[in-house]
Amino acid sequence: MKRMKQLLVLLLILALGLTFIGCGKKDTNTQTSGKDASSKDEGDLIVVGFSQVGAESDWRTANTKSFQSTFTEEAGYKLLFDDAQQKQENQIKAIRNFIQQDVDYIVIAPVVETGWETVLGEAKEAGIPVIIVDRMINVSDDSLFTCWVGSNFKQEGYDAADWLAEYLEKQGRSEETINIVTLQGTIGSSAQIGRTEGFAEKMKEHPNWVMLDRQTGEFTQSKGQEVMESFLKSYDDIDVVIAENDNMAFGAIDAIKAAGKVPGKDIIIVSFDAVKAAFEAMIAGDMNVSVECNPLHGPRVAEIIQKLEKGEQVEKLQYVEEGVYPAETAAELINTREY
Amino acid sequence: MIKKLKNRLSSNSFLIIITILLFLLMYIGGVIIFKDKNFGRMQVFLNLFISNAGLIVAAAGMTVVLISGGIDISVGSVVAMTCMLLAWMMENKGINAVTAVIVVLIVGIVFGFVQGWLISYLKIQPFIVTLAGMFFARGMTAVISVDMITIKNEVFLAMAKSKINLPFGGSVNKRGVLIRPYIYPSVIICILVLIVLFFVMKYTKFGRSIYAVGGNEQSALLMGLNVKKTKIKVYVLNGFLSALAGFVFCLNTTGGFVEQAKGFEMEAIAAAVIGGTLLTGGVGNVIGSLFGVLIKGTIETFITFQGTLSSWWTKIVIAVLLCLFIILQSVLMNLKWNKRKKINQV
Numbered sequence: 001m002k003r004m005k006q007l008l009v010l011l012l013i014l015a016l017g018l019t020f021i022g023c024g025k026k027d028t029n030t031q032t033s034g035k036d037a038s039s040k041d042e043g044d045l046i047v048v049g050f051s052q053v054g055a056e057s058d059w060r061t062a063n064t065k066s067f068q069s070t071f072t073e074e075a076g077y078k079l080l081f082d083d084a085q086q087k088q089e090n091q092i093k094a095i096r097n098f099i100q101q102d103v104d105y106i107v108i109a110p111v112v113e114t115g116w117e118t119v120l121g122e123a124k125e126a127g128i129p130v131i132i133v134d135r136m137i138n139v140s141d142d143s144l145f146t147c148w149v150g151s152n153f154k155q156e157g158y159d160a161a162d163w164l165a166e167y168l169e170k171q172g173r174s175e176e177t178i179n180i181v182t183l184q185g186t187i188g189s190s191a192q193i194g195r196t197e198g199f200a201e202k203m204k205e206h207p208n209w210v211m212l213d214r215q216t217g218e219f220t221q222s223k224g225q226e227v228m229e230s231f232l233k234s235y236d237d238i239d240v241v242i243a244e245n246d247n248m249a250f251g252a253i254d255a256i257k258a259a260g261k262v263p264g265k266d267i268i269i270v271s272f273d274a275v276k277a278a279f280e281a282m283i284a285g286d287m288n289v290s291v292e293c294n295p296l297h298g299p300r301v302a303e304i305i306q307k308l309e310k311g312e313q314v315e316k317l318q319y320v321e322e323g324v325y326p327a328e329t330a331a332e333l334i335n336t337r338e339y
Numbered sequence: 340m341i342k343k344l345k346n347r348l349s350s351n352s353f354l355i356i357i358t359i360l361l362f363l364l365m366y367i368g369g370v371i372i373f374k375d376k377n378f379g380r381m382q383v384f385l386n387l388f389i390s391n392a393g394l395i396v397a398a399a400g401m402t403v404v405l406i407s408g409g410i411d412i413s414v415g416s417v418v419a420m421t422c423m424l425l426a427w428m429m430e431n432k433g434i435n436a437v438t439a440v441i442v443v444l445i446v447g448i449v450f451g452f453v454q455g456w457l458i459s460y461l462k463i464q465p466f467i468v469t470l471a472g473m474f475f476a477r478g479m480t481a482v483i484s485v486d487m488i489t490i491k492n493e494v495f496l497a498m499a500k501s502k503i504n505l506p507f508g509g510s511v512n513k514r515g516v517l518i519r520p521y522i523y524p525s526v527i528i529c530i531l532v533l534i535v536l537f538f539v540m541k542y543t544k545f546g547r548s549i550y551a552v553g554g555n556e557q558s559a560l561l562m563g564l565n566v567k568k569t570k571i572k573v574y575v576l577n578g579f580l581s582a583l584a585g586f587v588f589c590l591n592t593t594g595g596f597v598e599q600a601k602g603f604e605m606e607a608i609a610a611a612v613i614g615g616t617l618l619t620g621g622v623g624n625v626i627g628s629l630f631g632v633l634i635k636g637t638i639e640t641f642i643t644f645q646g647t648l649s650s651w652w653t654k655i656v657i658a659v660l661l662c663l664f665i666i667l668q669s670v671l672m673n674l675k676w677n678k679r680k681k682i683n684q685v
Binding site for chain 2: 049078079080081082083084085086087088089090092093094096097098100101102112113114115117118121125126127128138140188
């Protein structure tokens with residue numbers, strides 16, 4: 001009797017399992033058929049497969065939203081979106097599936113630079129154009145991707161230096177010696193390399209600027225604060241802090257306040273990324289400027305796809321437009337910021 | 340007749356049959372639902388193997404460890420270390436590809452031997468030993484190089500990229516390009532591993548001893564089996580397979596970096612459990628684990644084909660399946676146990 005009961009339980013579980021699978025299937029079924037009904041008459045939608053890194057930061061989320069709001073069915077696209085959960089192997093799988101689905105374009109925001117040879121070779125063989133956004137990839141054969149869209153980090157470095165020169169001139173300090181320290185990003189990342197180089201090149205035009213020290217704050221607030229504290233201990237006359245992203249600038253602000261100085265006045269703070277929180281800091285007067293790192297790649301990629309559709313050539317490296325946001329404009333712009 | 344069926348039902352192969360049926364059901368379901376999206380193409384099925392070749396090897400090794408009653412959570416880190424070591428040796432030291440592969444396989448064996456020795460001779464919990472192994476291997480990966488290394492070694496890339504086209508089942512895509520179904524050498528490696536392990540587990544003395552040790556260590560000892568030796572062999576085998584999985588994984592990603600293959604061991608354990616392996620030991624089959632991996636791959640394929648669902652649903656579905664299979668297992672075990680009790684009473 002007892003065994004009969006257990007057998008019953010077993011059958012019940014099996015039935016449950018099967019209904020679960022059944023349900024799952026029906027669900028997707030209705031979803032796809034619903035989609036089909038709406039898109040069947042517009043069979044010429046451009047299918048774009050987009051493999052995103054993940055959702056690790058506000059910047060990334062804004063980047064994803066930019067794609068999702070650009071590639072809509074109303075605009076003539078069908079976007080297949082895949083979140084790689086920070087894992088390259090997931091991206092590789094997703095790209096293989098995109099190829100099998102015969103998508104028209106593949107867009108990748110790569111997790112890492114390496115390891116794309118094989119799978120991009122498969123895409124090339126299938127004749128599907130590949131557009132890389134944000135981070136660059138490291139491949140031996142350039143023809144494996146059609147083009148790259150992203151930020152011009154070096155230009156951001158130039159912009160920061162230009163803004164600083166202008167600001168100092170307004171304050172009548174263009175002749176006096178300016179002591180600068182830099183909180184660098186994670187060494188070796190393309191943002192760190194570009195921003196450091198760009199600023200250093202422009203510095204040559206200003207012999208009165210002195211770079212006291214450069215150290216990495218690894219793009220984090222806590223490390224930025226730590227490094228700034230040590231800077232403040234070793235140098236008593238710091239005029240400018242260059243923080244290679246906003247988070248490190250926030251850390252530096254805390255360190256400066258703790259040392260009894262006024263950030264934004266005693267020490268000028270120049271930062272990068274221009275996230276929403278940076279605008280808040282600028283409104284509070286703690287930060288002087290933030291140079292944008294634009295995550296809104298969607299429209300630019302759409303532009304490229306339209307060109308490719310018409311059979312036009314596109315440039316291999318394409319930069320997105322990026323602005324410089326000084327504290328004076330922060331209050332009026334904060335509400336327009338999407339990230 | 341009914342009795343026969345009942346016997347079948349309570350036997351261990353029942354779990355595997357359910358897994359295989361589930362896979363077939365899901366796959367056929369996919370072919371029907373995504374008919375207009377080419378889910379039925381041969382290549383979609385082959386991609387399951389291409390993209391998961393490393394995981395299949397790791398899951399096969401994990402199955403053997405689980406059958407022996409142990410566990411090895413160092414696998415993911417060993418895979419990362421293997422990739423990094425391969426990349427570092429070939430790119431920074433200029434060692435040729437074949438030597439590099441042999442060296443990492445030996446490193447894997449040594450790693451497994453140390454873990455196995457600690458577990459069997461010092462009688463430390465396998466979980467703790469391999470936890471230490473996990474931290475050690477991940478740490479070593481970072482020590483070798485914090486920066487990622489791209490493999491540019493021509494011999495290695497040739498191995499990774501050499502497509503083996505199948506002579507049948509080609510399809511023309513909408514750009515008019517005929518694409519023949521293809522596999523990579525990594526797929527052949529993983530299938531060979533499965534075949535060899537299947538026969539070792541089923542027909543050799545070593546294989547049967549693993550089942551015996553995992554089923555009941557005390558009885559195995561009383562039967563005159565060398566339990567310690569068997570266990571150490573299991574971990575050496577798994578160390579080797581982890582390194583091999585790392586090599587296969589590296590063929591797919593052609594580079595080394597610290598964050599690679601995080602949580603890989605958990606995926607391998609999940610695949611083994613879904614494939615009918617008992618965490619308590621003594622029951623399991625590498626073929627079941629293969630289907631465990633294939634089920635996971637199919638769910639992932641579903642999600643990319645669907646296009647709008649969050650890829651995190653893979654994890655949720657796997658979680659539900661795991662629960663389901665564990666409940667199933669425990670019910671089956673109860674059934675078996677009751678039967679034994681009844682026989683004893685008689």
